[in-house]
Amino acid sequence: MSLKDFLHKHLAFLRKPERYTQLKEFQIFEGLNNRELNVLDALLYQREYSKGETLYEKGFPVELVYLILSGEVQLQETQQSFGAGQVFDLGSLFSSDKRPDTAIAVEDTEVLALSHSDFNDLINKNRGLGVKVLKNICIQLSHLTHDRPC
């Protein structure tokens, strides 16, 4: 490995690849700097689901939260749909209960999967990142519940 390759690989956060713009589309990652996006990116698994494929079934153990890059996912019971730039079953980032609903890809879908134990590990290592993400999640929750007192 040449020095240039080495630096290229290990100082990756100095580059600004497309991926960061992709990640910044997600509201929960708003305000993260490139260094933080770089560590986060290392933990994300890109997966592809074809139309009609099941992401998870109701009652399955929870480990992953899915961020949709493209396509559409529908929850079976609530009939809620999620599209690009959205995250569903956000609660699974913090709890490891059972899945409350079945999720199915309505069309060919690309997602980023984040393991909640990896994420917990990350926010323990990177307090700053953790606070930013938590803040974003709170904002999202307050939008969801702002007409209902909770």
Added chain:
Amino acid sequence: MLKKVNYTKILFYLVLLTALGFGIWFYSYVFGYVIAALVLAYILDPLVNAVERLRFPRWLAVLSVYIVLAGLIALLVALFAPSLYDQGAQLISLLQEDRPGTTNPLVELPLLKDIHLVLMDLDARIPVLDLANEYVNFMDMVVEHLVELPKTIMQNYSTIIGAVSYVGMIPLICFFLLLDKVRFRKGILSLIPNRYFELTIILIGKTDETVGNFMRAMLFEVLAVALMVFVALSILNVPYAILIGVVAGVANIIPYFGPFIGGCVAVLSSLIAGQPTIMILWVALAMYLVQLVDNNLVYPVLVGKTIDMHPLIVLLTVLAGGWFGSLVWMLISVPLLYITYTMIRETYLNFKMFKLL
């Protein structure tokens, strides 16, 4: 209607299978290296993570852990290796020493000499009995085997050189495993179909948790017991304290029986050194105290839960390990059984939850 056979497909899969088989055969020699490196990586990973938390890039974190550890090992070797070597050499020369008047050095040792005297007394009373001679013959045999030990080591030097190259390679492989942990994991996981993806991640997490913690705890326990035995025996002035400490620490890996082996070694060495017979009691007490501290303080803090296994199963496993391989297998058989059992249980539970079983 007969389905049309796709020969190209069959041919392709045959070639693929052959390549795969050849690959496995070709790489089978380095399998052991990778496994040992994985074990080391498991042990070191939390340290690297801790350094990484100080905002070090991963490569620098791995490198600093390596440098600090190498320094520590060098320091320990410089401190203890000379006396460890001396103690071993002394022990062997004690056995090889020719003393005037006796045929066997072991028979000259306090307790063993007492037994010899009792037997001679018995022989004198009961004419046909020839126990004393039998006893000396038996002791001769024991000494013969003990003296052979260094020779055996010398004769197997090529194996030992092989082992040294093995030991040199492992940190290198481990370095890359630690450095690119995330990349390797991602690479392997990208091959997993969607249906099994989440399950695999859960299983990897569980493995990290149980196996990693277990191995780390075991390593620290070995060190703790070795250190405590060394200190306790040094206070009692038992010779070869370092050597016994190392043996007792390693033997401690085997539940129930390991501590007993350590105790026996300590008592025997006190006897061989010609200390008074009453020292057996003190040494045994010291070893018991070490076990007390280990079981009630070190183990609960480090491991949290004990290997809950029936002594009979432990005994049979250690025996099977002995028949299967060498001393090393006897040592690792119980932890291996525990890890295998835990992994199978976790896999079963998760397969059930994912409705795969």
